[in-house]
Amino acid sequence: MNTLQMCLVLSSLLFGIGLAAALARSSAILVLLGIELMLNAANLNFIAFWRFGPAPEAGTGVLFVLFAIAVAAAEAAVGLALAIALYRHQRTIRLQEATRLKG
Amino acid sequence: MNLALIILGLVILGSAATALSIRNIVRSVLLLVASWFGIAAFYLWAGAEFAAFAQALVYGGAVSMVVLFAVLLTRRGHLDVPVPPPPPGRLLWAIVAGGAVAGIIAAAAIRTPFESLNNEAPSLPVRKLGALLMGPQAAALLVTGVLLTAALLGAVVIAAGAKDDKEGAP
Numbered sequence: 723m724n725t726l727q728m729c730l731v732l733s734s735l736l737f738g739i740g741l742a743a744a745l746a747r748s749s750a751i752l753v754l755l756g757i758e759l760m761l762n763a764a765n766l767n768f769i770a771f772w773r774f775g776p777a778p779e780a781g782t783g784v785l786f787v788l789f790a791i792a793v794a795a796a797e798a799a800v801g802l803a804l805a806i807a808l809y810r811h812q813r814t815i816r817l818q819e820a821t822r823l824k825g
Numbered sequence: 826m827n828l829a830l831i832i833l834g835l836v837i838l839g840s841a842a843t844a845l846s847i848r849n850i851v852r853s854v855l856l857l858v859a860s861w862f863g864i865a866a867f868y869l870w871a872g873a874e875f876a877a878f879a880q881a882l883v884y885g886g887a888v889s890m891v892v893l894f895a896v897l898l899t900r901r902g903h904l905d906v907p908v909p910p911p912p913p914g915r916l917l918w919a920i921v922a923g924g925a926v927a928g929i930i931a932a933a934a935i936r937t938p939f940e941s942l943n944n945e946a947p948s949l950p951v952r953k954l955g956a957l958l959m960g961p962q963a964a965a966l967l968v969t970g971v972l973l974t975a976a977l978l979g980a981v982v983i984a985a986g987a988k989d990d991k992e993g994a995p
Contacts, residue, residue: 723935725827726942729871730934732834736841738927743845746911746919751850751895755857758888759841762864765880773871774939778947781957785965787868787876788958791883792969796976798888802895803980809899 729770737763750805750815754798761794829870837863848910850896858889872946875954 723731740759747753765787772783809815811822837860844856861884868877911919958966 724939724942725830725944726939727934727937728827728830728834729867731931732830732837732867734927734930734934735834735838737930738923739838739841739845740923741926742919742923745922746916747845748911749850751892751899752845752853755853755892756845758884759845759857759860762861762884765876766864766867769868769871769873769876772873773947774942774944776941776943778943778949779953781949781954784873784876784949784954785957785962787873788879789965789969791876791879792973795883795888796973798891799980800976800983802891803984805895806898806984807986815899 726770726774729766729773733763733766733770736760736766748816748818750808750817750820751802753817754801754805757801758794758798761790761797765790830867833863833867833870836860837867851893854889854892854896858885861885861889872948875949875951 737760740756740763742756743759744753744756747756768783768787768790772778772781775783805815808820812819840856840860840863844853844860847853847856862881865877865880865885868874868880910916
């Protein structure tokens with residue numbers, strides 16, 4: 723296993739942890755943090771392929787990571803505002819109790 | 826070189842797994858900050874200094890503070906910080922799903938023969954990065970700026986919409 727494959731295994735394990743947390747936890751904030759971890763795992767892949775790729779001087783991996791970090795920050799801000807709005811309506815952020823739209 | 830990567834991986838994975846399995850949300854966020862700083866150290870290890878500083882500033886500084894504020898604004902009392910554990914069936918299936926996805930991706934990565942790897946550490950100075958952002962990627966930079974502005978305004982409107990809700994309620 724070379725170094726690039728070690729980086730890819732690390733990123734896949736981080737993705738798995740984030741996915742398990744997003745599926746298992748009830749709190750909206752913890753689900754959002756699991757999604758953030760999955761985004762970070764994708765960023766690890768970009769950097770790993772940029773580092774070991776054929777043309778690192780083009781900088782596409784780093785640029786993609788910078789844009790992904792900006793989008794993830796926007797997603798975290800909107801997601802946490804949604805969690806606060808959910809708490810104001812339901813007095814809880816447990817996702818099992820947010821069933822107002824259920825048919 | 827590989828030893829540093831293994832230590833970084835253990836720090837990142839250990840703190841992330843611990844953070845998302847404990848009950849106290851505040852401790853989860855603090856452990857996740859450690860994981861995010863570990864990822865920034867990975868970027869430094871790979872030679873992407875600017876991405877490492879962006880990761881440390883945005884995740885370690887901004888996102889962690891926003892999450893902590895959200896935790897403090899959405900708890901009912903001092904004793905409400907620990908969240909109830911998920912039901913065992915859902916926890917089991919979540920771990921199975923996460924493990925299956927991670928296993929499939931890791932197995933595909935290990936079995937793929939990566940040849941002609943570039944083993945020399947690349948260098949991307951900030952001046953070149955700035956030239957790229959202002960030149961070929963300027964449109965993406967503008968779109969990201971518009972997206973951040975819209976997300977900020979949307980977050981403020983969503984989080985501060987209490988008065989409208991009371992007026993609009995039947």
